[in-house]
Amino acid sequence: MKKQLYLFFLLLSTAVFAQQKQVVTSIDTIKNKIGAEFKLSIKTTVDTSSKVIFPKLKNFGALEVIQSYPIDTIKTDGRYELVKKYGLTQFDSGRYVIPSIKIFINSKPFMTDSLLVEVANVKVDTLKQKMFDIKGIAQADNSIGDWWKYLLIIGLIVGIAVLIYWYIKKHQEKKLQEEIHKTPIEKATSLLDTLDKKELWQKGEVKAYYSELTDIARNYIEEAIEIPAMESTTSELIQGLRAASVKKKMTLSQEIIENLERVLKQADLVKFAKSKPLDFEITEDRNKIQKAILTLDNSIPVEVPAEEDVLLNEAQRQKQIQIQLLKKRKKRIVTAVVSVVVLLVATLTFLIVLKGFDSVKDNILGNPTKELLEGEWVKSDYGNPGVIIETPKVLKRVDLTKTLPKDGMALIKEMESFVYGSVSDHFYLMVSTLKYKKETEIDLKKSMDGALQSLEAQGAQNMIVKQEDFETKEGIKGIKAYGTFQKIDGDKQSSVKMYYEALLFSQEGGLQQILLFHEEGDTYGNNISERVLSSVELKRASK
CATH class of the missing domain: 1.20.120 (Four Helix Bundle (Hemerythrin (Met), subunit A))
Incomplete structure (x- = not known):
């Protein structure tokens, strides 16, 4: 029953597609200390005429390649068994995903399996280790401070004023010189x-x-x-x-x-x-x-012009006056536009120096997560067992049961899912609840591993995983996973680093899951996540 539940969580958010195991992936241990070596082995069996290319990488996801071992070749029954080993390490504790990589056999790509490993802290015996007092607070050098920013702003404004004065004076002198x-x-x-x-x-x-x-x-x-x-x-x-x-x-x-x-x-x-x-x-x-x-x-003799010439000269004079008026009007418009542009640039420069480029850009051009944070929030009850949560927008009901295999659905009595956005957006929020047909003991850590691996199957790369216990205001305990992953931006054809947080709670006969992610470094996204997770309230599962 536990194995079936674990398989179900692997497939919670996406369907799994089977592939012929011509490439076998293994690792010597899934848990190691900081700086210790994980030995990743990739094995394939091919004909003697086949050409196999293993990748030359410096990193496997968040793990660094410290040793690329020679390929071991074993010949059995007219076929070659090739084994390539990589020595991997990480110097920060946490749970890390070794992503799938491509192996080329006769120019045809084959994918390795992704693996989840854990890097543990090294415990320090404080009874034997000599301890030192905390150093006093060092006085920061404030000799420079921020005065140069204000001096730069003042100099910029003075320079713009001088430029405008020079421009107007030059055109006035030119106007006097060109007086008709x-x-x-x-x-x-x-x-x-x-x-x-x-x-x-x-x-x-x-x-x-x-x-x-x-x-x-x-x-x-x-x-x-x-x-x-x-x-x-x-x-x-x-x-x-x-x-x-x-x-x-x-x-x-x-x-x-x-x-x-x-x-x-x-x-x-x-x-x-x-x-x-x-x-x-x-x-x-x-x-x-x-x-x-x-x-x-x-x-000079004075010639009396004919009446027709007088009328013609008067018409020409009126036309010349109109041309001069148009020229003056154009000059005034150009002067006004230049002045507005110069003042606008000066104002933007002042605001950027004072408040920073990102703040000015978000307030002028807009920011989707900023608008979510500052909009009208909604507090609502989702699913069964119910999850009461405050969100920037009302979550929409979606049907994830169609993406799950029949053997997984056979275990479920009821499943409800609600989302805002999609996994391809720069902000995503999901609340999912389910009830089983039979009560069973659930391993939250294994369930969380399955849920995160399903996120990886949807495009998350180089995932860094950290876990800790989580407790709601009502004292209901669960597990929290958080970290970062890389997501391919389809519009810009570039990689975006995302920060995610996931909560998982188990109750009698039911599970409650909350998942959200946004761009790493997005201050507004961080504020939304903090507000959403701090508002979580859980209801007991109904029979």
Whole structure:
């Protein structure tokens, strides 16, 4: 009867598929001390022409391979019996699963059996072992502390503020420089006033002053009289100006042209010969340029535009105004977007430094287990013998009897199972109860081993198992298993490490089981597990 019950728990959560035992797995002992060697043996019998490949591994699950022994070969009746041994060890106490591995025979894979082993602590005789006093608390070095984080935040905010100020100032200056004037004379007059306000020659920057002064005159001549003044030499400019005055019928005096030529040549001497005019000469040159520009503007014949041209120019002017308004609007939008993005990045950086990346990510992007923890919990009664438990969501009834073999179901009178999620999710919770047709004594440790091996059959790998006694608030005693295992994430095609806890209680004629697991290191998952398990209440089995 006990053997049948143990077999049933192996198949509690999944069906077992038989396989021809061409590969036999054995171990010299299933219980050993920390650091001691387990000798795992893998044996297969093949034809003399068969090719067998045993794996070269550094670890079997959580156990380390400390020795890979040579293959023993025994020939009997024209066949080879090959035995490969591995020396395994573990330096932490607990119950560990040696997982199934692939053995290739003629390129065809065969799986070994998984085994459960136990690593025990080494007892220390405190009567013979010399004891030492506990060392005093060492003072931590707090010379650095967390001040650098706040300094980094302040520096970051100041840097962002300076960047925004520089960006706005640069665009404002550019806007002033690109100010549109209605006529060339208005532009030249405005630039001369701006040049006076700079006071360049008063500060000793005579060369820069003459360069801007002559550029204003040349630019005006190029725009108003339409000759290439900016790239012409002084002689070419004066010659082109004389020709343009005749062509455009401009009334220019010889004095104006000579004064303009004199100032341009003076500027050439300042820029290229390092000449230094006196203060009054600089003032006179500035006045000569202004007088020359005004005289040139007055001498240009005024053409009365036709009515159609006036309307066309007005339409073009209105179109230009609309284009400028759109450009300004785009600039304002870009400035606003950049400012918002910069402030958002600064705020996120501040929160990450202050509270940590995971906390900020969970609060902004969301976290499924966080939502479960902070949601409305439900306390309910499940199964028979009843399990009263508080959970983040109501558990749904599932039928596991269809996955069990007929010989296992023959022992059961009643079975009920309730779950949240699935074994492929990152959080899973199951409550299962059953009643037997006949009362029998149940070995909880063997039953727990069977339940955990069934979890391994569903995809759990490298399982680490630790067990301890468990007692509810009402004093009902049971057994608790906990540890970690690796689970393949099908969506990301990667391995995820999970933390699990399982409770098992036996009553007269019945069993009650609770299993939950979540990602290792998930703080919210840990809090859910603690709250769920601390709320467990059990009912006695009814006849």
